[in-house]
Amino acid sequence: MALKYSKQRAIIMDFLKDRKDHPTADVVYTNVRKILPNISLGTVYRNLMLLTELGEIKKIQVGDGVDHFDSTTGEHDHFVCTECGGVFDLPVREAFDAARYAGPDFDGEITGYTLNLRGVCAGCLAKEHTA
Amino acid sequence: MALKYSKQRAIIMDFLKDRKDHPTADVVYTNVRKILPNISLGTVYRNLMLLTELGEIKKIQVGDGVDHFDSTTGEHDHFVCTECGGVFDLPVREAFDAARYAGPDFDGEITGYTLNLRGVCAGCLAKEHTA
DNA sequence: ACTAAAATAGTAATAGTTACTGAAATATTT
C-alpha cells in the first residue's frame, strides 16, 4: 500500500516534466531506456498508471487509439494535428461551461468534459507551403 | 473500385439506423448475427469502416478504448456515462466556435473538434437513489 | 543486518482491430 521510491518512476516523471508534447507510453519507454537500458515496458505502463492515479500526470486520449501522457495537470484542452499526429496544449481560456452547453433539459450529472480541437498545426502548414 | 451491393452491409446499416445509442463493432456483430448467423466479425469491421468513409455513419471515440458507431451524421456532441459506459447524443446547440475558443494567438488551421461531456446519466442516478 | 512490503524485468495473456486467402455473391458483357 505504502508508496516506495523507485528510480524508474523518478526518471519517468523527470522525462515527462521536460516535455511539452504528450508522449505515448512507447515514446516514454524508448527515451527512458537511454538512461535505464533494461527498464521494461510493463514498468513504464505501471508507473504511468500510478502517476496518473496520484494526480502527478494526466492521461489524455485524443482518439488515435493510443494513450498520451501529460505532466501539465491543470485543466486545459488540446489540439490534435491530423497531419503529424502531434498533440498540443491550448492556452487556458475562460472555463468552458459544460452544464450550460448541455442545456436545461439535460437530466444527468456532469462531472467533466474533454475538448479536442482538430486541424493542421503551424509546423505542418509551413511544410505544405514549401512543398 | 465500384461499390457492389451486399446483404451484410445493408443489414448492418439497417441495424445502426434504428439505434439511438452508439453500438460498438462487437454489439453490431452480435446483433446482426441474429439475422445472419454466420457473418464474420471482419465483415462487420470492414463495412463499418466503409460506411464511415462513405459518410453514412460516423465513428466516435470517447476514450474508452473502443470505437462506437453512430448513424446520426450531423454535427453533434456526446455525453459519456462513467457508470454504465453509455454514450448519449447531446441536443444540437448553437455551433461551438472552435476558432474563438483556441484564441487569437493560435496559428494552426482548425478543421473540427470533438467535445465529450462526462458524468452520470439520469438512469444511473436513479439506480443510485434506490440502492 | 533482518524482515516485510513494494517494485522490477521479463514474459504471457488479453482486447480491439486489421490483414490475408480462397470461395461465394454481384454486376457486366456477350
Added chain:
DNA sequence: AAATATTTCAGTAACTATTACTATTTTAGT
C-alpha cells in the same frame, strides 16, 4: 442466360496497445 470480371465474404491469422503474472530485486522500517 452463360461467361467473365470484380467485389465481398467467412474464416483465420496477425498486429498493436495494454494489462496481468511471477520469480527476483529494491526499498524502508525495526
